[in-house]
Amino acid sequence: MQYLPVFLDLRRGAVVLVGSGDLARAKLRLLASAGARVRWYATDGNHDLAGLDADDVSRIELVSGDPLAADLSGVIAVLCAGAGDVGPAMAARASAIGLPVNVMDDLEHSTFIFPAIVDRGDVVVAVGTGGASPVVARRVRELIETVLPARIGDLAGFIGRWRKTVHSLIPEFALRRRFWERVVDGEIGALVLAGRNAEAEAALKTVGDPSAFAAGLTSGKLEGRVTLVGAGPGDPDLLTVKALRALQDADVIFYDELVSPEILDRARRDAARVPVGRRVGNPGIGQDAINKLLVEAAQAGKRAVRLKGGDSFIFGRGGEEIEALRQAGVAYSIIPGITAGLGAAAQFEVPLTFRHEALRITFLTAHKARDAEAVDWSTLTDVKMTIVVYMGMTAAPSVRAGLIAAGRSPQTPVGVFARVTRKDASSAIGTLAELPDLVEKVAGGPAILIIGDVVAHAAASRHQQLTQLASYFQDAAE
Template sequence: MRFLPVFLDIKTGPVVLIGAGELLRAKLRVLAAAGARIRVHATDNNHDLSGVGADDAGRITFVNGDPLTADLTGVIAIVCAGAGDIGVAMSARARSLGLPVNVMDDLDHSSFIFPAIVDRGDVVVAVGTGGASPVVARRVREKIEALLPARIGDLAEFIGGFRKSIHAAIAEFPLRRRFWERVIDGPIGALVLAGRKAEAEAALKAVADPTAFALADKPAGQVALVGAGPGDPDLLTIKALRALQDADVVFYDELVSTEILDRIRRDTARIPVGRRVGKSGIGQDAINKLMIEAAQSGQRVVRLKGGDPFVFGRGGEEVEALRAAGVAYSIVPGITAGLGAAADFEVPLTYRHEALRITFLTAHKARDAETVDWSTLTDTRMTVVVYMGMTAAPAVREGLLAAGRSPETPVGVFARVTRPDAQGAIGPLADLPELVKRLDGGPAILIIGDVVRHAGAFRHQSPRQIISELLEAAQ
């Protein structure tokens, strides 16, 4: 993120606008609609105010003279639109004075940029792409426009009018948040959004005890076991996103990506509890205890787990602990890493007449692989998906070969699936340990079976980095 999104208080001083033509007039309309006082240096001497409202026109002053020598005392920002070389020179002057400056379509000479704006009064949504693609920003704005109620700004203004009195009545922040959630999500908020503000004000003023109001419908603490998927935040379900936004505390695994953690509400407590290879965690019993204690204190808890909670995620153990403690819980499934790898690298886990069965297993360490009955996995029409199998790759190979699986069986090793830095290595089962060494670390999924021949690497140039060894059997 190059540009930090901030909101400038345009009531604190004038904005200087420099330029010509329709570019200047477009920025003039935006600034005027925002309520700014504007000093305009029109380099084409065009003082046309068409498209600007009568009330807004009173805040606009056209100034003669060279903007490079103009008095900038009290000015809060400078905008150049269609200003040519003057824009570059004005940028240098603004920077020397410590003033924010925007030179339209010139990131190198701008210290701030204009976002695409959704304006709902007190609710303003700014969408930016760092100046890279205003068209993308406008498309995002259009989608947000369609989602937001027309009177959402009225609701924000309504709440602002009562904020101080409620703050004085309810000292605890979590309880105040519950109070406003109940207002926004209940009949009072519905009245405001319906345009019946006077009725909403009367209803809120009738609340004699704000604390009791907040606690009246306070739900008991609960836990949501949420699958974070294999890493791509776009693969989170809507239900998972809702749980992350509602949570008071999130206990998350180490393998959950930063991009997914960014979807958690900002004031939510985040506590890492997972473990990785070579690093011991706090232990499952301790995790269970933390979840139960948080829920019993009335908090909304999310246990955020990579992939799916019920696929090698110990979700079953956690459910048993929550049941025994009498804690309410819900389960939000996620895309398991095996399915993420299959989609990312175009490996169909089943294929008509070729692969009729799938086996998922975990081989975190070599001794895990040694406990597997490999004789049940020799059917050529079975796809074997191995989780956490990088360390145990030699034992996986030896187990399958000893059981009779062909050394030419196609194998794919797919690391960090669905993430931008995903990698894959494809080759025969005999070379499995070597394939693992070609990748830049895990976590990784092993897919073993004839279906690997259908992977994108064998048919066209994959968008992912695939280190491919063409199999003799695939020729």
């Protein structure tokens, strides 16, 4: 993020607008709609105010003369649109005295840029691309426009009118936040969004004990809970809507090592973040310690999220955590995630089942060689079974040896899919006999091994076959 989105209070001073033509008038209309006081230096001398209502016109001061000699006292920002060579010179003057300045389509001479704006009264959404692509920003704004309730600004205004009163009744910040979340997400918020403000006001006035209402308890004590959230294999766009909601509501997030920074960025900014994961060679704090942290957070009235890569219930030890929460009497919920095996299958187009070819799937873990040695490979020799191996990179030689010894053909197609759904995802396709060598080719994990005839249908496999064929014909031609 190169530009920090901020909101400028236009009641604090005047805005100087320098320029002419349609570009300047577009900025003038934007400033007027925000209630700004504007000093407009029309560089072509044409101060046409057509299309502005009387209230807007009354706040616009039409100024003649050289803008480079303008009095900038009481000014809070300078805008240049359609100003030609005057723009950079005006920007230099404004910057010299610490005023924020924007020269349209000139990032070099601007200290701030204009975002695409969604205006819902008291709710304003700003979308920016760092000046790189206003068209992309506009498209994003259009998407937001389609999903944002028309009266969301009314809801913000409703809360604003009650804010001081509720603050005096609920001095504790965390409990007060819970109160407003219940208002926004519940019946009162729905009434405002439906345009039934009088009924919403009446409903809020009937809340006898705001603290109890906020906590959902008669005691007024914060109710803590734990939510197990599957973060998926890495791509933040694969988070479910419910998972995003939990991350936004969380007071504290206990996350695994494999959870990507991009996913953590979707969490509430002021939520505490506690790393509790482990990787090969690093045992972490241990499962018992994690269970204890979850219980303690909930008992302290916090909404805790246990954020796990993939899905909590597929080799994520989520079952153990649920048992600990049950024994402690802690409320909990579970939000599933896309497991890495399914992420790999989707990204590299590996159909884990295929009619008449692959009728069963087995998921297993082989974190270490001894894990692989403990597997009864004789149950996995069915050629119509697809095997998905988690955490199997270091145990790849044992996986190969176990399957071949049990009778699986060394020519069985195998894929090693690393860092699936991420930008640096990698794959290597070959045979079971080549499995350890394939692991070396993907340049590090985490990785999923998929073993079975279905791997031959993978997009990566077809690409590899075409590449090999092209190489063969090239060699033949030479």
